[in-house]
Amino acid sequence: MKIAQIFSLIAGLALVPMAMSATATDSSAEAKIKQKLQDTLGVNISLFQDSPIEGLYQVLTDRGVIYVTKDASKVFHGNLYDLDNGMKNLTEAALLGPRVSMLKPFEKDMLVYKAKNEKHVVTVFTDVDCGYCRKLHSQMQGYNDLGITIRYLAFPRSGIPSANADEMQAVWCAKDPLQAMTDAKSGENVKASTCAIDIEKQYRLGMAFGVSGTPALILKDGTLIPGYQEPKDLLRTLEAKL
Incomplete structure (x- = not known):
C-alpha cells in the first residue's frame, strides 16, 4: 500500500489551516522530513517531536497524530499504548494540550x-x-x-x-x-x-x-x-x- 493511501482510510480529507512548526532551531534533517510529509501525504504539521519510541518522531497533523521513522522511510497512523502503564493511550495524551489551544x-x-x-x-x-x-x-x-x-x-x-x-x-x-x-x-x-x-x-x-x-x-x-x-x-x- 502506498503511503498516501493510508489517509484514504480515514473519514474525510479536509484540511485545517495550521502554521508549520518549523523554526530556525529545527535541524535540516527534521525540516526535510516535514517537507516530505507535506509533499507526500498532503498534511499540515503543527507539532514535531520525539515519540516515546526511540527512532520515531511523533507528528501532530491536521489529521491527527502520525509517527515517522527518523530516516523518513516509514510512517504509520494509529494509537500508541503504554503496556507498563495500564495501557495508557499515549497518542491521545499527545493531543490534549494542542486541542485546548486550537479550540x-x-x-x-x-x-x-x-x-x-x-x-x-x-x-x-x-x-x-x-x-x-x-x-x-x-x-x-x-x-x-x-x-x-x-x-x-x-x-x-x-x-x-x-x-x-x-x-x-x-x-x-x-x-x-x-x-x-x-x-x-x-x-x-x-x-x-x-x-x-x-x-x-x-x-x-x-x-x-x-x-x-x-x-x-x-x-x-x-x-x-x-x-x-x-x-x-x-x-x-x-x-x-x-
Missing part, C-alpha cells in the same frame, strides 16, 4: 448553553440529525442544572459540502441560533441564511482532533470522549478529572 480561536463561534452556576465547560462536536446528539440536546436543562455548560461546534457527519452541512450553516446563521438548534434537533426545518460563520472550519477542526462521529465531547483538559453520556454520568466523568 481558543473558535470560542466566538460556539453556540453556548450556559449553566447558571457553572462548574464545568464541555465542548461538543454535534450534528443536527444524529439520534444521540438530539438526546443530549433534549437533556440540556439537566446538564445545566448540574453546573455543566455545553458549547457546540458543528460536525456534519455527511461531510462538506452536503445538505447536512447546509442545514447546520442555517442554524449557526439564524437570528436566534440557540433556538434554531433546538428546532433543528426537533426535526423542524430552519430557514437558510448567510453569515460569516464558517461551518467547514469547525468540521475540519473536529477532523484534526480525531472526531469520527457525533456527539464528541471535548473536556477542559483536551480529553476527547466519543459518544453520549447522561447528565449525571458526565458529571461523574468531569469530577473524576479534578
Whole structure:
C-alpha cells in the first residue's frame, strides 16, 4: 500500500489551516522530513517531536497524530499504548494540550448553553440529525442544572459540502441560533441564511482532533470522549478529572 493511501482510510480529507512548526532551531534533517510529509501525504504539521519510541518522531497533523521513522522511510497512523502503564493511550495524551489551544480561536463561534452556576465547560462536536446528539440536546436543562455548560461546534457527519452541512450553516446563521438548534434537533426545518460563520472550519477542526462521529465531547483538559453520556454520568466523568 502506498503511503498516501493510508489517509484514504480515514473519514474525510479536509484540511485545517495550521502554521508549520518549523523554526530556525529545527535541524535540516527534521525540516526535510516535514517537507516530505507535506509533499507526500498532503498534511499540515503543527507539532514535531520525539515519540516515546526511540527512532520515531511523533507528528501532530491536521489529521491527527502520525509517527515517522527518523530516516523518513516509514510512517504509520494509529494509537500508541503504554503496556507498563495500564495501557495508557499515549497518542491521545499527545493531543490534549494542542486541542485546548486550537479550540481558543473558535470560542466566538460556539453556540453556548450556559449553566447558571457553572462548574464545568464541555465542548461538543454535534450534528443536527444524529439520534444521540438530539438526546443530549433534549437533556440540556439537566446538564445545566448540574453546573455543566455545553458549547457546540458543528460536525456534519455527511461531510462538506452536503445538505447536512447546509442545514447546520442555517442554524449557526439564524437570528436566534440557540433556538434554531433546538428546532433543528426537533426535526423542524430552519430557514437558510448567510453569515460569516464558517461551518467547514469547525468540521475540519473536529477532523484534526480525531472526531469520527457525533456527539464528541471535548473536556477542559483536551480529553476527547466519543459518544453520549447522561447528565449525571458526565458529571461523574468531569469530577473524576479534578
